[in-house]
Amino acid sequence: MAKVDIPLEVLVKQRLEDDTWWIEYVGPFTIFRVPANIREANKSLYEPRIVSIGPYYYHLRKDRLRAMEDQKWRLLRSFLCRHSELRVETCIKAVRSLEKNARQSYSEYITLEQDEFIQMLLLDGCFILELFFKWLNEDPDVLFKEGWGPTTIISDLLLFENQIPFVVIESLYDIVMTGEAENNRDTFLSLLARFLMDVEPSHTSPMTWPEKIHHLLDLYHQFLIVPGLYQEETKHDPKTLPLWKQRLIHWITPRPDQRGTKRPPRQIPCATELQEAGVKFRKKQSPKNPFDVKFGRGGILEIPPLQIDSNKKALLTNLVALERHKTWGDQTVTSYVALMDSLINTKEDVALLQRAGVIHNMLSSHQEAAVFFNRLGDGTSFDSMNHYFSKLFRYVQLYYDSNWNRS
Structure with a gap:
């Protein structure tokens, strides 16, 4: 036919x-x-x-x-x-x-x-x-x-x-x-x-x-996604904060005539570079949530412990995928990924964070963990002015840029 x-x-x-x-x-x-x-x-x-x-x-x-x-x-x-x-x-x-x-x-x-x-x-x-x-x-x-x-x-x-x-x-x-x-x-x-x-x-x-x-x-x-200590702290009256932090806030807060020239950095130096500038890494004790990261006096960066295994890799990857499509919520996990991607560039960064108790790497090697974090943020984007760790990025970068801290 x-x-x-x-x-x-x-x-x-x-x-x-x-x-x-x-x-x-x-x-x-x-x-x-x-x-x-x-x-x-x-x-x-x-x-x-x-x-x-x-x-x-x-x-x-x-x-x-x-x-x-x-x-x-x-x-x-x-x-x-x-x-x-x-x-x-x-x-x-x-x-x-x-x-x-x-x-x-x-x-x-x-x-x-x-x-x-x-x-x-x-x-x-x-x-x-x-x-x-x-x-x-x-x-x-x-x-x-x-x-x-x-x-x-x-x-x-x-x-x-x-x-x-x-x-x-x-x-x-x-x-x-x-x-x-x-x-x-x-x-x-x-x-x-x-x-x-x-x-x-x-x-x-x-x-x-x-x-x-x-x-x-x-x-x-x-x-x-529950508000953490860092976000709550930024709501306090600046006059009640320590003098060193008041000065930091003064330097990192754009004035009206600056027209946004002091945007937060999209990333910060990796863990080994921060350590060379005097930053110390510690495991956060009793964090309120996995994103309860705090940068405090003396250049101490406290991060809740994170165990990396095959299941956690899948969970983080799929949470990032959710936030990429989720127009009805925030981008907290994506911001966390941006933080970890900044801190981890090489296997040496993973080893440093593991010694500090921040990371417990259950993968086959530190190199595999480094590659995972480097690729995790592929295809994602976030607003550097308003993401979850924007103020923390400013604090860390200002500390890193200080010649006094380097010396």
């Missing part, structure tokens, strides 16, 4: 009139693909190793990630047994009502059929919640006993491309907790964030959460 050539005008018109595609692909997008040029440079930091969540790596579920798909069905059954009146039909109905909004969360058009897409959301959402419940109740499970879990599983749950909309997880949680007195959203979110951080549950007062959480990585990010 002869092939019928369809005019281009007709093909284009058909695509424009295809409402099944067009209506779903309108956003606002909250789950993106990492740009190909960035992902291809180090795919292993963006792709799941054990469990696929969401549609972007759905194709791996029938191949190298198949084992975890069987575990998802087991955990779905366990999830449904948590409430005597809980029915799978109720869960499916709830997820089905979220299908349209869920599809619109992804920056790529999702080709999965309706029932396949809903089943994916159901399995993934219940898998996450059941793991959380088992962790919370200290309920032994085979996934917690295996050598690669739960640390590697949690690492996969925090990949930027490996997400489902958080509204699905919240909806399923509300169903299983119907009638329970402890069904408090802020408490649930705070405990879930601690689960993702792989730390013990805390019974302290939970933080107040915003109304909108986009996915698990966003939840982790919002829990992580």
